[in-house]
Amino acid sequence: MNWYLQVLQKYAVFSGRARRKEYWFFVLFNILVGLVLLLLDNLTGTYNAELGLGLLGGIYSLAVIIPSLAVAVRRLHDTGRTGWWILIALIPIIGAIVLLIFLVLEGEQGENKYGSNPKA
Template sequence: MAVFGGSMSEWVIPFNLVAADPPMSVTQPWERCPNLAFQLLCLRAGIRVSFAPDERTTRGNIMEWATLPFKKYADFTGRSRRKEYWSFVLLNLVCLFAAVFLENILGLSGMVLGFYGPLTVLLWLGFLVPGLAVSVRRLHDTDRSGWWVLLGFVPLLGLVLLVFMVLEGTRGPNAYGEDPKGFDAGSAAAVF
């Protein structure tokens, strides 16, 4: 989301829009806007549209958020939003249910340790490192050390970890980095 001004009053637009300087002409490439009506509106208003995603300000769809931990595979530094963490957890659960279902159909369940199938084990191994990394970054967002993730291995104390994952992150920068929501330290307004 960007703020633009100029001869118009200042507007906040739910896209990454900036004022065109000079206004776009009809001869410029049409691929800047996704559909013709929106393109014509952009040209008429003198607005340049940029769809290049910015990791800090993009809203993205749920699959973009869910796969972001794979792009930051073993990055245990920085902070992650609740949206990134819970989208990844949802993707993990859906994939595990699909693997268990497929193993039951193919008769592969119970081949590993008497309970798990080979697809489930491979999937679990693939999700292990990014899952730990996104959990540590989520704890960093709540201004806690990543070592708190070890509470998940202690019965009943894992509920404390669940509460930490649900809590809103610290606004503004903290000891672990900038706010992933884009809050400025001197401002209470969010980027989105």
């Protein structure tokens, strides 16, 4: 939970570096919250099957889109890549696979041009 709150505290901070742990715990928590909100949307009747989204899930998605982008950019910085690499996900299938590999890789040891090692 602390990793999730830490990302939200850096709501729109696109500079610096983020550890794998910080990024992946944020992603895991978002998935869990999304599943709970999907259940609540189904129970309350606010789920729209055509859109594949419910009212609560949609509001939550809008609330965390900027922190999600920011932590992904910081994660790319940790691997020594510019945040613009996030746009590779726009290439169908292959782009998402390449971005996933970048996000899974271990960060650079020591300081890089984006800041000091967050593990230190």
